[in-house]
Amino acid sequence: MRIVFLVNSIEGEETFYATTSLALAALARGHAVFYATPGDFVLRPDGRLMVHAIGLGAARPRKAETFVAALRGDATERHVLDIADVQVLFLRNDPSEDAGPRPWATQAGILFGRLAAERGAIVVNDPDGLARAQNKLYLQGFPETVRPTTLITKHIQEIRAFVDAHPEGVILKPLQGSGGKNVFKVSSSHETNLNQIFEAVSEAGYVIAQEYLPAAIEGDVRLFLMNGRPLMRGDTYAAVRRVPAEGDLRSNMHANGRPVEAVVTAEMLVVAEQMRPKLVQDGMFLVGLDVVGDRLVEVNVFTPGALPEIAELTSVDFSEDIVIALEQKHEIRRTNGGALTNRELATL
Template sequence: MKLKIGIVMDSLKKINIKKDSSIAILNEAQKRKHKIYYINIDNLFIKNNKSYAEIQKIKLNIKKKKWFILKKKKDIILTKLHVILMRKDPPFNMNYIYSTYILEIAEKKGVLIINKPKNLRNYNEKIFSLHFKKIITDTLVTKKYSKIKKFFNIHKDIIIKPLNGMGGRSIFRIKKNDNNYSVIIENMTKYETVYCMIQRYLPEIKMGDKRIIIINGKIIPWCLSRIPKKGEHRGNLAVGGEGKIEKINKNDLKISKYIAPKLKKLGLLIVGIDIIGNKLTEINITSPTGICEIQKYTKISITKIIIKMIEKKIKKKKYDNISI
């Protein structure tokens, strides 16, 4: 069965196709003769209690300089698609939340949405890790100076980050005798008006921040270890970290197995978890990356696993072959 696959994502013009997991997934779908459609999050809408979108059919040729062609825009009811991949990058703001309500209407009519809209709303990528208290580091979520100061006085070396960020942006390390302590806290909490996550600094970051991919509860046995450059506390590739592909170790597997069944039960089918040392730090469910890097250096095709998973799930559903 040839599927009609929509994807909600950022502008294609901003994409680095060598590293973009969403494009890698779409390219695999196209190889398997499925039809693929681009959706900008701003072009989702509801009319007469039904969900719609302005879509554009995509043609990919990632070996060429002009690597994509977008066809003419048209409005469709979302039930004309078999599956929609929700791959919009953070920030996770109110527009994002509203989009999940629109997608949820389509989901209730039988469209497979990945990841499940309700649980994209319910599980913030930073706070979600707190559901697994046995495997996380000491963590505080607050916007109050006094509570951050008390936490800092205990640990003497902390990380503070926004709850809706990505790619290592606005992640600060505060150490003992840091003259910028107050200004960092003021700016991050916007003078006690915005919640932040504060964690004990994990020195194991020097060995790498591991991104492990979990597809429909299946743990990919290789990971992307992101190693900070000298003088940096962030391993994210977006801020200059060095990527290294490694086989996951016993501790990584133990943590992944502990989390994977919960993710699958929640309809979170494409997930990237982050591990530093023996601690879980984040659970990425909006648009996890790392797929391209792992595929490039191993024999595992994660994108093929994803598309086969989608095909299997759709096969269990009954659809009319409605043309777009």
């Protein structure tokens, strides 16, 4: 198969990214791997959708360090691919990273992903589903029993009233954001710096206020779902507990969170099962759930990470399982023609 990974930028790719693990697994299984960025699509007058992409030619690195060095180096080969000749377009760009510096790029994966699906490529996650999940408001579409009590507003008075109603405290964070940036805990509506916190969080738009879950002091569990179900091999789940750094409430790896082995509980599996119908309906092939106790605090559908950390902790490289699932989807499409929509195929 030809697999194109859409990322924010080539120079921004890192050895510890899940995309790197997925690309290495695809190369190891004999597939042709290409990388493209939001500005690389071309819709020609004849209706052909092209993408300018880079590949490594015949090189098949086995280590992340070698792969990323080659990807950034001068030995890459530049291609102009017809999407009709691409089997999989894997949307791995994070729109929140582009919201400030180049807002035009935030929609590129979704817009051109739709066109790619119309031209026969398998596009994951499904672009129509991603369009509904471009910010944390997506979480509100899932059952109330699986998520914390949440307020979304740009009015400080609403925030103060919400804090007063939750004596354990409240987490404030941007509606559009990732990586743990501008995440704060507020314990009282009378905190002297509440106005400053609100200004920092609301600078980019709406603010999410969530009830603080005391169990979060031990971190959260990132649990991967594939095709709507927990990703596992044998008895091992694709999951990792992310423990906050000392003095920090954020468990994100970008915020110095520490990965440790996770115990996937029955309560977490109940959360996952309650999430499944909507994830399948939206064509979400690969999703990372962030769970605290029996509550879902975030659902990551664009660039869920931690696959390398999970591989190190469990000795299971789930990237291979993900690539095998894509192979199966390609075979289903090949044998069934156009009988299945991209959304159906994404989670089949």
